[in-house]
Amino acid sequence: MAAAAVPTTNGSATRRARWTYSDRILSRPGAYVDEEDGFVPGEAPITSVENARILVIGAGGLGCEILKNLALSGFKKIDVIDMDTIDVSNLNRQFLFREKDVGQPKATVAANFVMKRVPGCTITPYVGKIQDKDQDYYLQFNIVVCGLDSIEARRWINATLVDLVDMENPDSLKPLIDGGTEGFKGQSRVIFPTMTSCIECQLDMHAPRAAVPLCTLASIPRQPQHCIEWAHIIKWEEERKDVTLDTDDPEHITWLYKKALARAQEYNISGVTYSMTQGVVKNIIPAIASTNAIIAASCCNEAYKIATTCAPCIGMPGQNNYMLYTGDTSVYTYTFEHQKKDDCPVCGNLPKDLVVNPTSTLGDLVESFAERPESQLKKPNLRSEGKSLYYSSPASLMAQTKGNLVKPLNELLSDGEEIAVTDPAFSTVFKYRVHFS
Amino acid sequence: MLKIWSMKKEQQKSEVAAGSNKKKVTSAQLRVQKDLNELSLPDTISTHFPNPDDILNFVLTLTPDEGFYKGGVFTFTFAISVNFPHEPPKVTCNEKIYHPNIDLNGNVCLNILRQDWMPVLDLNAVIVGIQFLFLEPNAGDWLNKEAADDMKGDRERFYRNVRSAMAGGTVKGETFKRVLKAKPGEKA
Numbered sequence: 088m089a090a091a092a093v094p095t096t097n098g099s100a101t102r103r104a105r106w107t108y109s110d111r112i113l114s115r116p117g118a119y120v121d122e123e124d125g126f127v128p129g130e131a132p133i134t135s136v137e138n139a140r141i142l143v144i145g146a147g148g149l150g151c152e153i154l155k156n157l158a159l160s161g162f163k164k165i166d167v168i169d170m171d172t173i174d175v176s177n178l179n180r181q182f183l184f185r186e187k188d189v190g191q192p193k194a195t196v197a198a199n200f201v202m203k204r205v206p207g208c209t210i211t212p213y214v215g216k217i218q219d220k221d222q223d224y225y226l227q228f229n230i231v232v233c234g235l236d237s238i239e240a241r242r243w244i245n246a247t248l249v250d251l252v253d254m255e256n257p258d259s260l261k262p263l264i265d266g267g268t269e270g271f272k273g274q275s276r277v278i279f280p281t282m283t284s285c286i287e288c289q290l291d292m293h294a295p296r297a298a299v300p301l302c303t304l305a306s307i308p309r310q311p312q313h314c315i316e317w318a319h320i321i322k323w324e325e326e327r328k329d330v331t332l333d334t335d336d337p338e339h340i341t342w343l344y345k346k347a348l349a350r351a352q353e354y355n356i357s358g359v360t361y362s363m364t365q366g367v368v369k370n371i372i373p374a375i376a377s378t379n380a381i382i383a384a385s386c387c388n389e390a391y392k393i394a395t396t397c398a399p400c401i402g403m404p405g406q407n408n409y410m411l412y413t414g415d416t417s418v419y420t421y422t423f424e425h426q427k428k429d430d431c432p433v434c435g436n437l438p439k440d441l442v443v444n445p446t447s448t449l450g451d452l453v454e455s456f457a458e459r460p461e462s463q464l465k466k467p468n469l470r471s472e473g474k475s476l477y478y479s480s481p482a483s484l485m486a487q488t489k490g491n492l493v494k495p496l497n498e499l500l501s502d503g504e505e506i507a508v509t510d511p512a513f514s515t516v517f518k519y520r521v522h523f524s
Numbered sequence: 525m526l527k528i529w530s531m532k533k534e535q536q537k538s539e540v541a542a543g544s545n546k547k548k549v550t551s552a553q554l555r556v557q558k559d560l561n562e563l564s565l566p567d568t569i570s571t572h573f574p575n576p577d578d579i580l581n582f583v584l585t586l587t588p589d590e591g592f593y594k595g596g597v598f599t600f601t602f603a604i605s606v607n608f609p610h611e612p613p614k615v616t617c618n619e620k621i622y623h624p625n626i627d628l629n630g631n632v633c634l635n636i637l638r639q640d641w642m643p644v645l646d647l648n649a650v651i652v653g654i655q656f657l658f659l660e661p662n663a664g665d666w667l668n669k670e671a672a673d674d675m676k677g678d679r680e681r682f683y684r685n686v687r688s689a690m691a692g693g694t695v696k697g698e699t700f701k702r703v704l705k706a707k708p709g710e711k712a
């Protein structure tokens with residue numbers, strides 16, 4: 088019977104030779120899943136892995152690991168986004184890159200390397216920002232895996248995937264798997280947008296970047312990093328105010344390095360180097376290859392389980408969704424359920440539908456808020472994404488926006504647009520999606 | 525994935541529909557809007573929004589009515605990133621000022637704008653902090669060493685130098701622009 092489970096369709100019988108052993112997981116009943124969970128051992132889960140479209144965001148330290156793991160797990164349709172080019176300092180851990188690749192885009196080089204090593208796997212690179220892509224682009228994928236070092240980018244993709252969820256379309260729900268590392272520490276988490284705690288709900292898990300007091304930089308530098316920050320924050324402003332600092336421009340880094348070095352000598356501080364300057368200015372977080380490997384492995388196993396249902400994944404509603412790994416004081420790992428926040432600005436508070444007469448005025452709407460039982464607003468501030476509609480505080484904005492009160496709504500808003508209403512009397516934000524009657 | 529969708533449909537019964545291609549108010553905008561709701565500005569402080577639709581960028585005007593800087597008009601540019609409140613607002617003073625905690629380029633040394641920033645802090649806290657720097661300059665944590673030394677050495681002399689800088693004079697080789705508020709009937 089085992090032979091029957093090895094598919095021979097789509098070409099040669101050796102098509103899945105590389106995955107003979109992992110296919111056994113998919114072609115035998117699972118210990119913790121059954122048909123009720125949607126797991127039917129055999130061809131179906133194998134096809135799921137082959138056909139799943141996976142988006143990998145980031146082709147750096149984590150991204151290299153993630154792309155390699157996904158391809159070797161049998162995923163065949165992968166896209167990767169990264170805006171960076173390869174720097175010589177990446178080569179120690181970003182193992183898909185070689186010295187000859189320095190200066191080339193990470194996404195392209197990583198895709199080509201993995202495709203060469205794993206025939207049959209197609210990786211489509213995009214060199215650019217995640218913000219370049221629209222909702223239709225993200226709708227193509229089944230699972231999104233992030234290996235990013237930026238909180239801003241995480242928040243953006245999180246909000247985008249929450250927005251994407253459309254009750255008419257089951258495929259609009261994209262599981263988001265997020266990995267992150269910092270030195271010996273890391274985390275992997277699974278998010279089902281709108282259903283479970285999202286990245287915005289979990290923002291308190293990221294400590295704000297540690298900063299040195301400005302006056303320490305100006306008055307008593309004690310470490311080489313202080314001299315670099317001084318050159319970066321104070322000296323650049325002073326001497327090159329009209330030039331926008333480009334942290335990828337070697338001339339700019341050299342300038343900062345020289346200023347920092349001179350200051351360090353003045354205060355008898357040693358240790359300022361060009362690469363330290365680059366690290367401090369670009370806020371490069373120390374990365375350890377094996378921490379990346381641990382976290383990426385966990386992210387990719389979750390992707391595999393989600394795509395195939397062969398074993399329970401983390402992140403299901405009411406279950407653990409966050410795996411924390413700490414290797415800096417011995418080894419500790421802990422998996423827990425980070426709770427969804429009811430007042431999360433991204434997923435907690437979905438807009439209520441509000442039907443309005445398009446020719447009624449904004450003033451009418453504000454008045455109706457004062458009467459609505461759930462709001463009863465006294466000093467509201469109202470805006471859409473692009474427009475400050477009416478602000479009762481501060482005084483200057485009130486003066487600038489009160490003219491809108493007499494305007495008809497269809498002059499200020501478009502049908503279906505979202506507005507956010509706040510009031511000092513309420514800690515929550517009221518969101519409405521305005522529909523014209 | 526089928527199972528998760530059936531759970532989603534179950535959950536959705538108690539909620540209102542999500543999903544739309546329209547742009548949503550961003551979380552930074554939401555938070556700033558909330559903070560603006562809760563601002564309580566004294567008569568000596570006002571705001572100006574060059575583009576009223578962009579609440580992430582504004583100018584704060586401070587006209588102290590007591591202390592060393594009484595009678596001066598100082599403006600601060602607030603630039604709030606999309607990462608607010610994870611990141612503090614960036615605040616710079618637009619006028620050249622003789623102040624121990626503000627350098628000649630307008631950088632402001634205020635703990636909560638940097639090392640002590642926490643997302644629970646709001647714009648009111650930042651504005652109160654700036655106001656405090658004008659009532660009680662802190663010669664210990666200096667950005668302008670000459671002003672700090674001056675203040676530590678002789679408060680009377682420091683006061684005279686502050687006044688002369690505000691009047692558009694030259695202090696220790698640095699020439700300042702006049703920032704004194706025009707009195708009623710006086711030419712600005």
Ligand SMILES: [Zn+2]
Nearest residue numbers: 285288431434
């Ligand atoms: Zn959330």
